[in-house]
Amino acid sequence: MSIGSNVLNITMLGSRGVGKTTLLASMYNEFDKMVKDISLTLTPNQETSSILQQRLAELKRQTEVFSPKRGIDGTNSPKEFIFDLGMVGKTPEIQLRFKDFPGGFIKDNPNEVKKFLSAADVILLAIDAPAMMEAKGIWHEKINTPQMITDLLKHVVQNLDATTKTKLLIMVPVKCESYVQSDNEARKLLQTLKDSYTSLFNLLKADRLLDKFAVVVTPVQTLGSVRFTRIEEVDQGEPRFFFRKVSPSAIYAPRDVDQILRYTLGFCIKKYLDDMSFFKRVLNQLFNMSQAFEQAVRKMAGNARKETDGFQIVQGATLLSRD
Ligand SMILES: Nc1nc2c(ncn2[C@@H]2O[C@H](COP(=O)(O)OP(=O)(O)O)[C@@H](O)[C@H]2O)c(=O)[nH]1
Numbered sequence: 537m538s539i540g541s542n543v544l545n546i547t548m549l550g551s552r553g554v555g556k557t558t559l560l561a562s563m564y565n566e567f568d569k570m571v572k573d574i575s576l577t578l579t580p581n582q583e584t585s586s587i588l589q590q591r592l593a594e595l596k597r598q599t600e601v602f603s604p605k606r607g608i609d610g611t612n613s614p615k616e617f618i619f620d621l622g623m624v625g626k627t628p629e630i631q632l633r634f635k636d637f638p639g640g641f642i643k644d645n646p647n648e649v650k651k652f653l654s655a656a657d658v659i660l661l662a663i664d665a666p667a668m669m670e671a672k673g674i675w676h677e678k679i680n681t682p683q684m685i686t687d688l689l690k691h692v693v694q695n696l697d698a699t700t701k702t703k704l705l706i707m708v709p710v711k712c713e714s715y716v717q718s719d720n721e722a723r724k725l726l727q728t729l730k731d732s733y734t735s736l737f738n739l740l741k742a743d744r745l746l747d748k749f750a751v752v753v754t755p756v757q758t759l760g761s762v763r764f765t766r767i768e769e770v771d772q773g774e775p776r777f778f779f780r781k782v783s784p785s786a787i788y789a790p791r792d793v794d795q796i797l798r799y800t801l802g803f804c805i806k807k808y809l810d811d812m813s814f815f816k817r818v819l820n821q822l823f824n825m826s827q828a829f830e831q832a833v834r835k836m837a838g839n840a841r842k843e844t845d846g847f848q849i850v851q852g853a854t855l856l857s858r859d
């Protein structure tokens with residue numbers, strides 16, 4: 537986030553069909569519950585709102601047994617989801633811009649993606665949890681392309697030196713309902729994730745990056761009431777993953793999706809305060825985040841942030857405010 541513009545850029549990575557739009561829809565849908573005593577409000581722009589409403593309606597109609605299809609949503613072009621965040625009844629004070637890069641686009645246009653990643657404050661990596669956890673992870677490389685992600689981040693960290701910009705990487709195992717129902721399972725998910733992204737973790741834990749690049753793992757249940765059931769291999773090595781509702785009458789029941797915003801805004805407010813004290817010293821400049829808003833965001837970010845049950849701050853805890 538740069539002082540003055542108050543725009544927070546969030547770049548989303550993850551294969552098509554992994555659940556990125558669903559994640560945003562669930563997050564937005566849960567927002568009011570999350571801030572009920574804080575007077576914050578999140579307002580999507582028209583286009584964002586209509587896409588998310590449509591997605592929510594689909595989620596609520598989810599059949600008892602289903603297999604998410606990959607790549608049926610037509611275009612393979614990047615999308616932008618825009619939300620304004622502010623105090624209820626007041627002019628918004630921060631804009632959150634989620635840039636959604638589907639897997640296929642990244643492969644064809646790496647340079648454009650690198651540019652966005654370098655400019656991003658937060659990188660949200662959606663990881664297909666069943667691909668990583670089931671069948672000894674044989675589908676992980678194909679679906680989650682960890683090497684391609686690591687290569688993109690290599691570029692980002694090379695360019696980080698030149699600036700004082702800090703970044704937050706949020707690794708989000710999605711479709712993870714089957715792996716977080718007990719402490720033991722959640723620990724196993726976290727460990728498998730660490731084993732499945734060793735080169736990425738090794739890259740980011742270089743000394744010079746430890747206080748610049750925060751990394752957190754946040755397994756969120758965007759549907760909640762479903763479980764993985766089986767994989768069917770259809771034509772030419774294309775797997776299909778099947779899920780089943782926990783009971784025929786189970787309804788859409790997302791869990792922990794608030795964590796994404798708690799971490800994102802915790803990082804953002806810390807960055808804002810650090811930048812502000814720097815600029816105050818140097819320029820004695822005035823800034824445009826109201827104190828009431830700053831306090832509300834701080835409160836939201838600090839409240840109920842999870843660090844157990846598969847959630848972990850892997851590095852850079854000091855970049856995430858904590859009071
Ligand atoms: N089991 C399960 N399925 C999910 C979850 N999130 C999304 N899906 C399924 O995955 C499909 C694709 O999700 P979508 O958000 O469009 O993926 P995107 O291409 O990454 O934006 C949806 O139609 C859902 O059926 C989840 O948390 N659990």
Ligand SMILES: [Mg+2]
Nearest residue numbers: 556557558609
């Ligand atoms: Mg999408």
